[in-house]
């Protein structure tokens with residue numbers, strides 16, 4: 001992976017650096033995202049063919065567990081119903097102790113999980129040492145379990161509370177056991193949208209900077225996009241273009257995960273006029289566009305069953321998708337926003353969904369090494 005310098009970050013986020021045809025490229029992408037009716041089925045069919053060439057007929061999933069260690073957050077993201085503001089009575093705050101994290105890790109090991117995904121709010125009552133202690137606690141239970149932890153926004157927060165640079169934070173966390181990080185907090189990588197839906201969150205440029213810094217130190221991450229709220233197709237297209245550009249620089253993303261907006265309990269939907277998430281056709285248009293546009297650099301396109309529901313996630317396997325994500329034992333964040341597709345899926349449920357789509361179920365690890373073919 002390449003060593004980074006700041007000018008690269010500017011290039012990544014300024015679409016005019018994509019060359020003279022960038023505007024046409026974005027417009028064309030937006031047209032693909034808008035496809036409906038017969039045109040959409042043609043597009044999904046072409047994407048499906050490309051998926052066969054790029055990723056084969058295997059459909060992967062991972063046995064993993066979430067640990068959301070604190071609900072206490074100074075952020076005010078309008079789509080988040082998980083966090084609790086500092087001024088709220090402390091008796092309601094859910095913050096895990098290291099002992100509780102240890103117990104959850106022991107449960108994960110007993111469930112044969114290969115990954116723990118750890119994320120939490122931006123909690124001003126935690127100090128940086130606590131983040132390091134989380135890693136040490138998990139690794140003391142199992143040195144083999146892969147820790148996929150801390151979004152770019154949490155990394156920025158750690159940098160703030162410790163006074164260390166993002167690069168030093170990543171180096172330190174890696175030394176203490178961090179194996180990869182989630183490319184969440186991306187939402188839509190267009191600052192006009194971010195100012196409305198998550199005004200206090202890191203900017204597009206900061207997100208790209210943090211992700212590229214992590215990648216440059218050998219830490220892989222996922223890439224995500226939260227869609228189906230107030231963004232336009234053009235803004236979705238800009239987001240995809242930024243992800244592709246980052247991947248061309250670092251090749252550090254393991255997969256692209258579109259995350260449809262889970263709306264019922266959110267301010268964004270209730271008071272700010274957001275759409276009640278994407279439609280099924282929008283989902284399929286996005287998956288097929290992602291395969292056609294990103295597939296060369298991202299061979300893995302994931303459908304999130306917890307956002308879409310298992311049935312639509314299964315259908316998306318015919319629109320360019322080759323991965324169904326994880327078992328997600330103890331999922332909390334989507335449930336708080338009003339998600340109704342449950343908190344976990346068993347290996348058997350994944351196998352049934354995949355086989356019924358006439359594909360081959362494969363259990364993988366975080367970095368897409370195959371562990372078991374069913």
Ligand code: SF4
Pocket residue numbers: 073074075076077080081082083120121122153198
């Ligand atoms: S999305 Fe994350 S940063 Fe935003 S309010 Fe929720 S927990 Fe805080």
